[in-house]
Amino acid sequence: ELQTLRRVSFSGALAAERVFERSGDSFKGLQLAARSSSSRRHVDRTASTTTARDHPSVTVIFIDIVGFTEMCEHVKPKAVLRFLEHYFELVDKMAEEHGVTKVRTVGDGYLAVTGLMAEMGVPEDSHQHVLRSLTFGLGVLSELRDVGLKLPTGRPVQARIGLADGNVFSGVVGKTCMQYDIFGNVANLAARMEQTSPYDGVHMPESSFEKMMDEMSEEQRALFEKVAWTRNTDVEIKNMGKINTASLEFKGNEDQIERVLAGCISDDTQRAVTMHIGAMQEAFRQLTWESSGRIDEGDEEAEFARRRSPENSQRSGLAVSREASRREGVRLDRE
Numbered sequence: 001e002l003q004t005l006r007r008v009s010f011s012g013a014l015a016a017e018r019v020f021e022r023s024g025d026s027f028k029g030l031q032l033a034a035r036s037s038s039s040r041r042h043v044d045r046t047a048s049t050t051t052a053r054d055h056p057s058v059t060v061i062f063i064d065i066v067g068f069t070e071m072c073e074h075v076k077p078k079a080v081l082r083f084l085e086h087y088f089e090l091v092d093k094m095a096e097e098h099g100v101t102k103v104r105t106v107g108d109g110y111l112a113v114t115g116l117m118a119e120m121g122v123p124e125d126s127h128q129h130v131l132r133s134l135t136f137g138l139g140v141l142s143e144l145r146d147v148g149l150k151l152p153t154g155r156p157v158q159a160r161i162g163l164a165d166g167n168v169f170s171g172v173v174g175k176t177c178m179q180y181d182i183f184g185n186v187a188n189l190a191a192r193m194e195q196t197s198p199y200d201g202v203h204m205p206e207s208s209f210e211k212m213m214d215e216m217s218e219e220q221r222a223l224f225e226k227v228a229w230t231r232n233t234d235v236e237i238k239n240m241g242k243i244n245t246a247s248l249e250f251k252g253n254e255d256q257i258e259r260v261l262a263g264c265i266s267d268d269t270q271r272a273v274t275m276h277i278g279a280m281q282e283a284f285r286q287l288t289w290e291s292s293g294r295i296d297e298g299d300e301e302a303e304f305a306r307r308r309s310p311e312n313s314q315r316s317g318l319a320v321s322r323e324a325s326r327r328e329g330v331r332l333d334r335e
Contacts, residue, residue, distance in 0.1 A: 051172075052169045052170070053119060053120070053170050054167065055115065055167060055169065055170060055182075056119075057115055057118075057126060057129070057166070057167065058114065058115035058116050058165065058166070058168055058186070059113065059114045059115055059129045059130045059132075059133040059163055059164070059165040059208070060111070060113055060133075060164055060182065060186050060187050060189075060190040061100070061111070061112045061113065061114070061133045061136065061137060061161065061162070061163045062109065062111060062161070062162045062163070062190045062193070062194035063091065063112075063137065063140060063159055063160070063161050064108060064109050064110075064160050064194050064195075065087070065157060065158070065159055066157075066159065066160060067155070067158070068108040068151075069107075071153055074153065075151075075152045075153060076152075079152040082152075083151060084108065086149065087108075087149060087157065088105060090140070090143055090144070090149065094136060094139045094140050095112055095136060096274070097139065097274065098132055098136040098139060098274065099125070099274035100112045100113070100114055100132065100133065101113050101114065101116045101117055101125075103180070103181065103182055104179065104180075104181065111182075111187075113168075113182060114130075114133045114136070115165075116168075116170065116182070128212075128215050129165070130163070130204075130211050130212040130215070131215065131216065131220070131264065133165075134163065134202060134204075135260065137161040137163065137202045138202065138248075138250070138257050138261060139261055140161070141159060141161070141201075141250045141257075142250070142258065144157050144159065145250070158199045158200050159199075160195070160197035160198070160199065161202045161203070162190050162191065162192065162194030162195065162196070162202075163190050163193060163202065163204045164186050164189040164190040164208055165186065165207075165208045165211060166185070166186035167184060167186065168182045168183060168186050168187055169182070169184060170182045170183070188239075188240075189205065189240065192237045192238060192240060193205065193245070196237070196245075197247065198247055198249050199249075200249065200250040200251060201248055201249040202247065203245060203246075203247045204247075205243055205245055205246075206231070206243070206244035206245055206246055208246075209229075209245075223260045223263045224260060226256045227248065227257070228248070228253055229248055230246065230247045230248070230249070231244070231245075232245045232246070232247060
């Protein structure tokens with residue numbers, strides 16, 4: 001992690017130093033370059049039209065940790081962030097295994113979608129997207145129990161999971177810290193399902209439950225026969241009135257859930273979706289990393305050698321600071 005941070009910092013330092021070189025090492029020139037870049041980004045952003053993509057059939061998943069807000073009042077921020085790092089790594093891992101598209105995190109909340117990529121080049125993502133959202137949620141609950149992840153207070157992590165299917169639209173909003181997000185009543189309904197979900201359980205509207213069961217194969221339906229679902233009538237949902245829902249608690253269904261997960265993950269179509277989405281996500285990560293101006297270790301050493309040469313002996317103070325930071329990073333690596 002330290003080496004990665006050092007390379008990123010070094011790449012940023014080189015970019016800033018090149019601005020110094022182009023501007024004749026003058027602070028005034030750097031200010032002009034920064035203002036020009038900022039103005040250009042503003043013009044490009046305001047001149048372009050915001051693109052909204054419609055997704056007619058997706059399933060939205062919300063995951064939330066029970067008691068997280070109260071815990072933060074008694075635990076140091078560093079411990080909270082360390083816990084969230086481990087927790088989100090676990091959930092990200094399960095999202096990749098189940099072919100789920102992560103949208104964002106807010107605090108301890110995790111927002112993801114299945115079916116979203118069907119309108120973005122992966123039509124297979126529309127395959128049984130409600131079922132795949134359910135197995136993703138159950139996979140998270142199972143993994144939390146297997147790993148034994150605990151809150152900084154020592155209490156085992158409990159999660160609430162809500163999901164709902166329907167149509168949403170997506171797009172990038174904002175001019176600073178731009179954020180890709182999804183919008184629509186389905187996202188709000190999934191959030192309400194999470195808020196009313198049993199601890200270590202999954203909650204969904206009855207319509208989503210029926211859609212999921214209708215799309216199952218005979219083999220998949222047989223796996224669910226012994227799962228103890230609870231059918232809830234006239235559940236009061238904030239700003240949405242009363243609806244019928246279905247919920248599932250992990251406790252008491254452990255063996256059945258393990259069989260469901262094993263059977264659904266072995267589904268050929270689901271494996272194809274998972275591999276396809278995983279490949280796209282990895283390609284996006286590599287493209288993002290490369291476009292950020294990353295410098296490989298070999299290029300990094302060559303760059304330092306060039307800047308130590310006699311014709312480049314007149315280095316700016318920023319370059320000196322950057323090389324000192326690099327040496328400090330090497331020293332920490334050795335320690």
